[in-house]
Amino acid sequence: MAIHFVYNGLGNFLNVLRDQKLCAEQAGSDLLVFSKVEHDFLRRHEAMIEREKIRILEYAPDKQQLILKMPIRAIFVAQGVTFRYLTQQMMKIGMKDDDWMLLNGGDFKLENGCTVEPDLALYPMAGKKRQSLFPHIVFEIGISQSVEELRSRADDYIRYSKGKINAVICLYAPQNQSYISWVVYKAFRQPDQDQAFESVIWGRGLITFYKDDHSGQYGLPATITTTGPIIIPIGKVPPGTPDELELIEEGLVEITEKFILRRWRG
Structure with a gap:
């Protein structure tokens, strides 16, 4: 903690x-x-x-x-792998480099006065490569944080950006456990409250690894349990450009496999 x-x-x-x-x-x-x-x-x-x-x-x-x-290696590894995966996905759906900006630790100020710096932040670009006030998707990688702390943080991102932060993807990787769980929190607004945004769970899953006690190494994913593919809107883009990003099981396996294996092998 x-x-x-x-x-x-x-x-x-x-x-x-x-x-x-x-x-x-x-x-x-x-x-x-x-x-x-x-x-x-x-x-x-x-x-x-x-x-x-x-x-x-x-x-x-x-x-x-x-x-x-603190600069724990696992955080940087997860950032790098997630960055590469998202870049590949956005290229696959036809987005161009000047349509978005993905930052490692880009900081911004929420409307409750807090200055925050998520692990990754995806910004849609407005006008002539102008960065938006808030990112559209935020990634948080929790090692010492509890699930409740990650949920509270996701809710703050959405609530105090008034829904401009559309989704928060939390990867939960507690120490000394052989699995990562992931949850996507989506912006939600009650019909009778124009600006009162909050977070709701949009999708979640669990990726499990088995430990080989003889070699001391961790093997490939043994089981995968998810709610199915997650479609994440990435904001307004030029006409004719797909406006969804598919975060599929295969990609999550790739992210978490490298995250887990690199951290435990040192």
């Missing part, structure tokens, strides 16, 4: 950050939570944040809380 600290000035903060960078991989704790963080932390320390290559999961000034994501 996340490790919690109280912010005691920039010097102490940097010492804690550097100490945790060394042990994050071994401990498997990818989140650091600092409470009592100064209201304008990001503005005052922008240069330091860039220099230290800090991954900000969320900064909520009203709560005086800063959540950092």
